[in-house]
Amino acid sequence: ANGADALVSRIYDQKQEGSCVANATCQSHEIIQCLQFGRERVTHLSAISIYKAIGRSPSSGAMVSDGMKQLRDVGAVPVDDPANRARFGGVVMPNTGFRQDYPAGWKGVAKQFRIDECDIINTLAGMMTALLRRQPVVVGRQGHSVCYCNVLKKSGGFIAKYANSWASNWGDKGFGYDSLSQMRMSAGWAFTPRSIVRPDWLNT
DSSP states (O other): OOSGGGGOOOOOBOTTSSOHHHHHHHHHHHHHHHHHHOGGGOOOBOHHHHHHHHOSSTTSOOOHHHHHHHHHHTOOOBBSSHHHHHHHTTOOBOSOOTTSOOOTTHHHHHTTSOEEEEEEEOSHHHHHHHHHTTOOEEEEETTEEEEEEEEEEETTEEEEEEEOSBOTTSTBTTEEEEOHHHHHHHTTSEEEEEEEOOOTTOOO
């Protein structure tokens, strides 16, 4: 595959929380990490570290614009897994759990995982262009946010392939597909990160 779907290193699972925006925004960051630094250097991120800052409750949901702003201005904390614990010690968070506290020193680590450049998309042509450039596009649609990661031809038309946050046993191994009409509706207010901050620890 030539799209950004080939750069997805894992599918998120938001479980029973309304944190889809945070999961989609973190997914977009991981895709750009893979694009800029290589798959072996991707640091998986904690969606709840974004959602705690932009949501009001475990099930409130949030605005895509707020998720992208948080990821641009503050950044995300690495997810709690063995690789991240080895690198960041206790400054990690699970992917879900709205009520938990941020770890001490989290902002210093999170700032290494920020978006540098992000474009607002408001046309279908803009969305298609971003996807053809292997840029992920975060959209909100019908109360759920996903990360578009490729545009494909099907039956003479186009569909968008997206990474969902309902675990890898959902849909097509965690991926879903939107029709062209849904893409057009989602294109009214979407976001695509173009570059991310290079982490301090990442050697050239």
